[in-house]
Amino acid sequence: MTLLRIENLTASYGDSQALFGVDLQIAQGEVTALMGRNGMGKTTTVKAICRMIRSEGALTLDGHDLHALPSHKVARKGVGLVPEGRRCFADLTVRENLIAAARPGDWTLRRVTELFPRLGERKGQRAASLSGGEQQMLAIGRALMTNPRLLILDEATEGLAPIVRQEIWAALQLLRQETSVAILLIDKSLKELAAVSDKAVVLERGRTVWAGEMAALTSEISEKYIGV
Ligand code: ATP
Secondary structure, three states: OEEEEEEEEEEEEOOEEEEEEEEEEEEOOOEEEEEOOOOOOHHHHHHHHOOOOOEEEEEEEOOEEHHHOOHHHHHHHOEEEEOOOOOOOOOOEHHHHHHHHOOOOOOOHHHHHHHOHHHHHOOOOEHHHOOHHHHHHHHHHHHHHOOOOEEEEEOOOOOOOHHHHHHHHHHHHHHHHHOOOEEEEEOOOHHHHHHHOOEEEEEEOOEEEEEEEHHHOOHHHHHHHHOO
């Protein structure tokens, strides 16, 4: 069943148009990689989904028009965003950060700390005192605490030590295998992205130029549009 449906999406920053026709569909439980070189419109697409930028075209979640919602209601509809730059409340503890985000559902403090044991070990610590990787785990944990149907991660492993990145990829693999949450992933680590994603959507200058099964993404397409 299609959860997120985007068709011919356009969006601009003032006079400068950034999206010219993005098409993207995600089914429940599916992991989709949103790919493309720098500046091709990946983050802008995420901003449009979360209503942080005005956009036009079809944009529905489970049949509901997201364009009709203000950004603070998008989370309530089931979109959990882990934005670029892992925002948490620095002065709150890990536990307080997680509880502040909580909405009813299967994801609880216990489940999040099972997924990321390091967060359990640091429950009483202020977020500001965590390492970058732990803060990223907390940002993902906070998004999960909202019990989303669609989880969006924008550059979640950017700038992290390799060992922590592996922990995050392992957690995403677990989410893929053991839950029905749909995931939209943006990341520069193409190998890991390919290993965890079912589908790929490739953007070039604000347009979808390729979409399909991750396994069908040829090296020719990758070289042409992703630069590897
Ligand atoms: P990256 O991998 O570098 O994050 P991206 O694919 O996420 O790239 P976007 O950030 O969506 O790309 O940018 C798409 C286009 O919109 C680019 O041309 C960019 O310069 C422009 N853009 C992004 N943010 C703004 C902004 N706040 N104001 C004006 N133009 C912007």
